[in-house]
Amino acid sequence: MATTGIEAPGRAQIGAKTLRTDRYWVEPFLTFLALTAFVVYSAWRVFSNKYYFYEPYISVYYSPCLSDSCVPGAGFGNTPISFWKMSPALLTAWIPLAFRFTCYYYRKAYYRAFWMSPPACAVAEPHGKYTGERRLPLVLNNVHRYAFYLGLVLNVILTYDAILAFRDHEGNWGHVGAGTVILTVNAACLWLYSLSCHSCRNAVGGRITHFSKHPVRYQMWTVISKLNTHHMRWAWVSLCTVVLADFWVYLLASGTVTGSWV
Numbered sequence: 001m002a003t004t005g006i007e008a009p010g011r012a013q014i015g016a017k018t019l020r021t022d023r024y025w026v027e028p029f030l031t032f033l034a035l036t037a038f039v040v041y042s043a044w045r046v047f048s049n050k051y052y053f054y055e056p057y058i059s060v061y062y063s064p065c066l067s068d069s070c071v072p073g074a075g076f077g078n079t080p081i082s083f084w085k086m087s088p089a090l091l092t093a094w095i096p097l098a099f100r101f102t103c104y105y106y107r108k109a110y111y112r113a114f115w116m117s118p119p120a121c122a123v124a125e126p127h128g129k130y131t132g133e134r135r136l137p138l139v140l141n142n143v144h145r146y147a148f149y150l151g152l153v154l155n156v157i158l159t160y161d162a163i164l165a166f167r168d169h170e171g172n173w174g175h176v177g178a179g180t181v182i183l184t185v186n187a188a189c190l191w192l193y194s195l196s197c198h199s200c201r202n203a204v205g206g207r208i209t210h211f212s213k214h215p216v217r218y219q220m221w222t223v224i225s226k227l228n229t230h231h232m233r234w235a236w237v238s239l240c241t242v243v244l245a246d247f248w249v250y251l252l253a254s255g256t257v258t259g260s261w262v
């Protein structure tokens with residue numbers, strides 16, 4: 001007899017997979033479609049190695065552009081990574097990927113949508129046993145707190161990119177185009193996503209016995225706790241702004257969209 005799962009002793013023996021009659025499958029199905037579309041789009045852009053820079057805008061997937069092979073204006077000139085001939089996005093895109101893939105919210109979302117483990121509350125999962133996140137590969141999700149710190153570094157860089165988007169082609173400050181707005185909104189959404197992270201909340205307010213002895217951390221923890229309640233929202237909003245920010249640069253760099261307002 002199984003010791004875990006729906007067959008375990010002590011569990012009600014109900015033949016049906018679920019007694020729910022609502023359309024509980026809609027949310028995981030939409031999640032499946034959205035995350036699949038994001039992964040396919042991101043893979044296409046990361047491996048395409050073109051149309052990622054249009055002065056003064058750079059794609060979020062290619063920043064910082066660390067390879068010597070970066071298009072003029074996007075990179076730093078000669079770098080120690082001169083041997084790298086593949087797409088420069090491959091050097092950095094793994095950071096936000098690791099951050100999102102190990103995110104507590106996304107874990108819930110893709111466990112439900114892709115592995116149906118379980119697909120929804122009060123719906124039996126199709127798997128016979130449950131091993132949690134104690135084994136490879138899912139045990140790697142425990143690196144989330146480290147991915148969080150790396151993600152913060154990337155946020156600083158993308159914020160810097162958004163600031164540079166206020167310069168025109170000749171380097172004069174005061175330029176505001178559609179790309180400036182998109183990159184700025186994207187940077188703000190990425191900060192809200194990162195600051196509402198559970199690891200951020202723990203880093204700021206965790207391991208404190210007496211909040212009264214740490215008033216500053218307590219205030220920060222209070223603010224982050226409020227953001228944290230909306231973490232799912234910022235996860236999706238920032239996912240959309242990342243795609244929008246990249247796609248806008250693609251449209252400009254490929255010549256699909258032109259004009260003085262871009």
Ligand code: FES
Pocket residue numbers: 099103104105106144148193194196197198199200231
């Ligand atoms: S829990 Fe979602 S980013 Fe940390």
